Amino acid sequence: MMIISYADSALSVLPPVVAITLAILTRKVLLSLGVGIIFGALLLTDFSLLSSGEYIATTVSQLVWKDAALNSWNVYILGFLIVLGMITALITVSGSARAFADWAKLRIRNKRDAKLMTMFLGCVVFIDDYFNSLVVGSISRPITDRYHVSRAKLAYILDSTAAPICVISPVSSWGAYIIALIGGILTAHGFADTGHLSVFIQMIPMNFYALISLLLLLCVATFSLDVGPLRQHELNALRGDLFDESKGQPPGATADLPEADTGKVIGLFLPIAILVFATVYFMVSSGADALASSELPFSVLGAFENTDVSSSLFFGSIVGFIATVVLAIKQKVAWSMLLQGMRVGALSMLPAVYILLFAWTIAGVIGELETGKYMASLATDNIPFALLPAGxxxxxxxTAFSTGTSWGTFGIMLPIAADMAMGSDSTMMLPMLAAVLSGAVFGDHCSPISDTTILSSTGASCHHIDHVVTQLPYALIAATISLVGYTVLGYTASLVAGLISCAVLFVLSVVILHFWAKK
Known part of the structure; x- marks a missing residue:
């Protein structure tokens, strides 16, 4: 089977564009991704039906079994999803979720407090974006449901804390990955003695999109700046329709489960706390093992840089699952209810599993088409140097929107940004690297095929396309402000000037949103 290269062709962009456009127009995610996969396979095999079928079958099988071994990353992530679904369902059937909602009712006084609590938890749980979206969603959903916060709003809160927090946090899977990339880039350009962690910290205030997204979310949650499609979802939630029931049950839904009367708040907090600590332990442990095998000295940052995220999430969830079962038994929950919870919880995650499998498949097709490389090559065309950060x-x-991956975009675009800076003005290297990080998170936020976006929908138990469409206006506002900020930064070479321009536009945007939301 011969694969045709499209590294230098605009045709490489067509499959993701087709999939994304169809997803937004039809709101049928699996159908749209399937069409994109088939179209991409046809392009790669010169429109040979037999070869296309063979290619798709091979690509799908490699999601589970690759190079004569288990594809552990994918399998562990899917396992983590299923186990977390069972944990969430068990917390529900044990009555602990209802007990937590009753407990929080005395402390969370209104809808605004429920939203701010969710945002606070999203900022605290920063070790990984997958973990953030799913765990914080499980904790917050009983409270946001009680105060009639729409699932679309919850998904927006989860998504707008997950990636933006992780991309500016050095002690996270994202931070470690970025520091490793930046370290290699600096070494390649003769800056081997530069502290990689200190460089990452210097870049935090330059990551305009992440910072603005968090500030905008804070204002939206505090002042109910609900505009566009999200406004209608919030109005529906006030009537008791937390999600669009005409589309069926969303991923992660466990609404039909019975609830025991013996539930206690500790039945929610303790399993989640154990899950968090176990996951952190496995992340540090697997990273330490990798350092030891490479004969490198141990450090916490080094451990996070070399950790196996997927296995840590999975084994951490297993420990959390065992703790949940033990606590449920101590709360005298009947075995029949426990087994029903496990079954319903696992099944509730299947829609998310299907979407992830399709998203990973189209990501493989996009990788073969070398869409990312083509997009990156556009940066080398005649762009004035002052416009390079914005460009x-x-x-x-x-690139992130088309490929559905922030990390892939980091890997492709960061070395290009560094080379362009070194070829023109090395003092602009950090702002240009930060612009890539910022843009990748923006594209990831908008993309229906992004796994982070998919898992934020799952954590909120929200229909996926509803989340994408309702988050889009806010992502575009933050991106527009960031774009102006990077333009000012490029022309003035001043971070302060860039931040001031962002601050002025941000305040103006919030005022406009306030009047728009009140109409």
């Missing part, structure tokens, strides 16, 4: 922000956004 890189936009290009990273389009």
């Amino acid at each position: 890189l922000f936009l290009l990273a956004g389009v």
Whole structure:
């Protein structure tokens, strides 16, 4: 089977564009991804039906079994999803979720407090974006449901804390990955003695999109700046319709489960706390093992840099699952209810599993088409140097949107940004690298095929396309402000000037949103 290269062709962009456009127009995610996969396979095999079928079958099988071994990353992530679904359902049937809602009712006084609590938890749980979206969603959903916060709003809160927090946190899977990439880039350009962690910290205030997204979310949650499609979802939630029931049950839904009367708040907090600590332990442990095998000295940052995220999430969830079962038994929950909870919890995650499998498949097709490389090559065309930070922000956004991956965009675009800076003005290297990080998170936020976006929908138990469409206006507002900020930064070479321009536009945007939301 011969695969045709499209590394230098605009045709490489067509399959993800087709999939994303169909997803938004039809709101049928699996159908749209399937069409994109088939179209991409046809392009790669010169429109040979037999070869296309063979290619798709091979690509799908490699999601589970690759290079004569288990594809552990994918399998562990899927296992983590299923186990977390069972934990969530068990917390529900044990009555602990209802007990927590009753407990919080005395402390969470209103809808705004429920939203701010969710945002606070999202900022605290920063070790990994998958973990953030799913765990914080499980904790917050009983409270946000009680105060009639729509599932779309909850998904927006989860998504707008997960990636933006992780991309500016050095002690996270994202931070470690970025520091490793930046370290290699700096070494390649003769800056081997530069502290990689200190460089990462210097770049935090330059990551305009992440910072603005968090500030905008804070204002939206505090002042109910609900505009566009999200406004209608919030109005529906006030009538008791937390999600669009005409589309069926969303991923992660466990609404039909019975609830025991013996539930206690500790039945929710303790399993989640054990899950968090176990996951952190396995992340540090697997990273330490990797350092030891490479004969490198142990450090916490080094451990996070070399950790196996997927296995840590899975084994951490197993420990959390055992703790949940033990606590449920101590609360005298009947075995029949426990078994029903496990079954319903596992089944509730199947829609998310299906979407992830399709998203990973199209990601493989996009990788073969070398869509990311083509998008990155556009950056080398005649762009004035002062516009490069803004141009890189936009290009990273389009690349992440088309490929559905922030990390892949980091890997492709960061070395290009560094090379362009070194070829023109090395003092602009950090702002240009930060522009890539910022743009990649923006594109990831907007993309229906992004796994982070998919898992935020799952954590909120929200229909996926509803989340994408309702988050889009806010992502575009934050991106527009960031784009202006990077343009000012490029022309003035001043971070302060860039931040001031962002601050002025941010305040103006919030005022406009306030009047828009009150109409």
